Amino acid sequence: MSVTDAANASRTRRVRAPSRGRRLTQALVPYAYLSPTLILLMVLMVIPIVMVVGYSLMDAVITARESHFIGLGNYVEILTSSKFRTALANTFWFVAISVVAHMLLGLGFAMLLNSESVSAVTRTVFRTLFVLPWLLTVAIIAILWRLLLNPNGVVNAILSGLGVVSGQHEWLADPDIALAAVTFINIWSGYPFFMISILAGLQGIPKDLYEAAEVDGAGPIRRFWSITLPQLRPIIISMALLDVIWTSQQFALIWMTTGGGPLDRTEVLSTFTYKLAFSEYDFSGASASAVIVLILSMILAFFYVRSQQVRE
Template sequence: MVFKKFLRKHLVAYAFLGPATILLIVLLFYPIVLVVWNSFLDNSIINPSPKWVGLRHYRWALADRVFSKALKNTLVFTISSVALHLIIGLGFALLLNASINRRIQTFFRVLLILPWTFTVAIVAIIWRLLLDPLGVVNYLLSLIGLIKPGLVWFGDPQRAMQALILANTWGGYPFIMVSLLAGLQGIPVSLYEAGTVDGANSFQKFLYITLPQLKPVILSIGLLDFIWTYRLFELIWLTTGGGPGRATETLGTYIYKLAFTQYQFSRASAVAVILALTTLVLAIFYLRAQKASE
């Protein structure tokens, strides 16, 4: 009787959870386990009888110069992009939070959030066209004498990373802007009124009221943006493909090339596991930040 009551009470719930659980196992847990397992084998998938090699591929990855270059590029790209996202996002959020005409405010909100509505492929195409040697950016910069005409941004080893960071910043700042705008609108007006009574100017209000109130939001979205940017692949692959040379090679493009160009699936799996572990550490920091803010 007790067992029948238990079934009647929980069977419907388990029936609803069943399909989602199966999908998670098939689409998430199984691929993760497979990648980890392959990282300990000798060139799995191609080799019909792969041998267990333990941590050989991990030792190879940590000693590989290309891996070191890809990791360095990934950190430069991520830190620069996240910093620009926060600075530009905060600046636009402050402008949109200002007391101006409602119609003008709505117009600029729609205009500034527009890059967020585009897919990564469209962002890549837009910036490849803008930074084309005959594109509008080259024309304007050469007109005022900042660059020489015909500069190939994504093909220049010295400029490719800068162009990539610029494209990613443009496509990613709206999320930060919207999040910070919501945080700004949640700050009590009474705090600013008290600051005015105490004789604080606009900069002092921003420094001692706005920033401390936004600190939990900035920390949370900054870490989340860092995780997203750290593992970014699509935009880099569609603009530079990790080139020219290794100038914009990141961990994502390096893994792809190892697996599908060089067919070194086990080495690619090892680098993918390293990427996943470092991302997991960042995710733990993010969850702690969320918990602390609550």
């Protein structure tokens, strides 16, 4: 090979091979597209979380001119507080009953809408009626049920006519019934999400499985336990974990119906934290309570991500 040919070959390799600066630019292009989202996450999530964690380790933040580092003192005070334990117990009761009822109602209504024994017109009408609560905002749901459960409302009128109750009952102001009433409202407003998701799962189950089981002599109950539930298990687990996360952070519905009362009977972690900050102006304690709620939510989110990974 001549000297000229060697020089041309070397020049060609330099032209074809991308420069170091171009490789760096190509590597940074994806991050440039992600930068607006990353900046928003940093400003709206990361920085506030870091600030709240910092406030939880200080005393008299915001309300005093000088704050001092007290370590885990706020956490000890919150965890040993009787109001916090009451809010935690109410939250557990509220979440457990709501999630179980959402699952059972959603599964029952989904199977009804998926049944071939119901005509198409009837399924369409029921589908519209069943999904209606999910279309309403939390504010409308709270106002609607406050009117229905009013002493002069429809619920008292119907139950009085049936002889179940006597007089005008204050459902949301009765310490013995308020938490159950709020839980019922949350169940009514949340079951359509389960219903729609399970209905989609039912429609994705191959009919060949049911036909083969019927040929083998399996009855409806046997087909439900051996085919329907195993096929729906991933959907039910995912939806249940999501519902636990959402229900445990429910604030607007409780605040607009009972405000955490009466006598703290409907106090949950979200309303407890809100009152600490904006009623008692204990921003340090509220920050510690918020961090505890964040840790619990992260634990639930971890299990949800694990369930999704197993499903995939």
